Amino acid sequence: MSKTYKSKKILVSRQYQILALILVVLAGGLILLPKYKKNEGISPELFVKHTLSTERYISTDLLADRLVNQDPTVLLIDTRSEEEYTAYALPNAINIPLAKFFDEDLNAYINQNIYDVILYSNDNFYSNEAWMIGNRLGYKNLYVLKGGLNEWFNTIISPKLPKETDSQKDFELYSFRKAAGMYFGVGVSKIETKKKPTKKVITVKKKKKRVPEGGC
Amino acid sequence: MGPLIPNGLIPMDWNYVIAIFIGMAFGYILEASGFSSSRKLAGVFYGYDFVVLKVFFTSAVVAAIGLYYMDYLNWVDISQLYVHPTYLWAAIIGGMIMGVGFLAGGFCPGTSFCGAAIGKIDAMVFTGGIMLGIFVFAEAFTVLEPLFDSSNYGNITLMDTLNMSPYWIIFIFTIIAIVSFGISDKIRNKVKKVFY
Numbered sequence: 001m002s003k004t005y006k007s008k009k010i011l012v013s014r015q016y017q018i019l020a021l022i023l024v025v026l027a028g029g030l031i032l033l034p035k036y037k038k039n040e041g042i043s044p045e046l047f048v049k050h051t052l053s054t055e056r057y058i059s060t061d062l063l064a065d066r067l068v069n070q071d072p073t074v075l076l077i078d079t080r081s082e083e084e085y086t087a088y089a090l091p092n093a094i095n096i097p098l099a100k101f102f103d104e105d106l107n108a109y110i111n112q113n114i115y116d117v118i119l120y121s122n123d124n125f126y127s128n129e130a131w132m133i134g135n136r137l138g139y140k141n142l143y144v145l146k147g148g149l150n151e152w153f154n155t156i157i158s159p160k161l162p163k164e165t166d167s168q169k170d171f172e173l174y175s176f177r178k179a180a181g182m183y184f185g186v187g188v189s190k191i192e193t194k195k196k197p198t199k200k201v202i203t204v205k206k207k208k209k210r211v212p213e214g215g216c
Numbered sequence: 217m218g219p220l221i222p223n224g225l226i227p228m229d230w231n232y233v234i235a236i237f238i239g240m241a242f243g244y245i246l247e248a249s250g251f252s253s254s255r256k257l258a259g260v261f262y263g264y265d266f267v268v269l270k271v272f273f274t275s276a277v278v279a280a281i282g283l284y285y286m287d288y289l290n291w292v293d294i295s296q297l298y299v300h301p302t303y304l305w306a307a308i309i310g311g312m313i314m315g316v317g318f319l320a321g322g323f324c325p326g327t328s329f330c331g332a333a334i335g336k337i338d339a340m341v342f343t344g345g346i347m348l349g350i351f352v353f354a355e356a357f358t359v360l361e362p363l364f365d366s367s368n369y370g371n372i373t374l375m376d377t378l379n380m381s382p383y384w385i386i387f388i389f390t391i392i393a394i395v396s397f398g399i400s401d402k403i404r405n406k407v408k409k410v411f412y
């Protein structure tokens with residue numbers, strides 16, 4: 001009786017020994033695993049998905065509309081060089097050239113989730129690069145001004161007059177752009193208003209009535 | 217990928233639903249493993265039953281090893297997990313009070329609800345004591361507040377304090393756990409058995 005009890009006891013403890021060994025092997029395995037550097041930010045698959053999507057683009061018309069309506073959530077970031085920024089920039093834009101993207105003070109403007117950060121450059125090039133870096137690191141609410149400042153000039157500052165055969169919508173858009181251009185205060189050479197045909201005034205001299213002279 | 221809820225794989229609304237199910241499962245396992253018995257719980261202080269020590273130590277070791285493997289495989293981002301801030305003296309004094317309560321009452325807060333759920337009167341009295349304690353603490357909070365807020369070391373972990381790799385800490389922790397299990401078995405064999 002006592003012998004079987006003893007053998008059973010050893011068997012049970014052996015089970016625990018194996019379990020303890022498994023724990024030690026697993027814990028030791030963690031140390032022995034080859035280490036690799038983990039990438040910061042979102043996964044590569046998600047990044048590719050975001051990059052292929054055009055959701056990041058915001059049109060110049062939409063931006064103009066938001067600026068005119070003084071949308072407080074818009075934060076404009078100019079990704080061009082300092083000289084270009086001083087030469088011309090959108091109203092209230094902050095200049096963060098790509099090289100200064102990770103400066104502690106400036107990075108705080110981009111890595112936040114309060115404002116809609118709208119990146120722009122002369123074209124999409126630098127702004128897209130900035131967007132890619134930010135998106136990869138998981139920054140929120142980053143947008144790119146589609147076409148950049150070139151598009152801004154072509155649409156808002158000097159919009160093209162639609163053809164006569166174009167739709168009413170095109171004309172409405174044109175007048176919006178014209179008004180927005182006036183709001184931003186540059187490039188409006190003259191306001192085209194159709195002149196009303198002036199009425200010719202023909203003065204007809206009234207024949208003076210002859211005062212009857214004398215009488216019979 | 218993980219953690220699932222902060223990364224949006226599971227909507228935030230499911231947070232409490234999942235918590236309730238995990239809580240129910242936890243309570244069930246506690247009760248099924250005999251943790252609703254105050255004699256079993258108090259055994260760790262008297263040396264005739266070390267199951268509390270074994271269960272909590274094992275769960276900590278298994279969770280740590282599992283989490284770090286999942287982190288290695290990119291299933292969980294360990295840096296996103298919440299680390300509770302360390303309030304050193306508040307934790308020491310609170311821990312001592314909790315220990316005295318544990319020893320005197322034979323339950324810890326979670327297991328007392330397990331015991332109450334299966335109708336144990338001592339557990340019900342214990343939960344009443346918890347409520348009373350919460351009430352006294354809340355009323356005396358202005359007096360206790362300096363202690364409550366003092367010695368805050370932030371969200372520190374052992375790897376920050378010891379400046380060691382987390383893998384080594386887990387390994388050493390595992391060895392300590394297994395050694396302590398062995399020692400506790402030795403102590404239990406020497407102490408007079410208590411049947412309950």
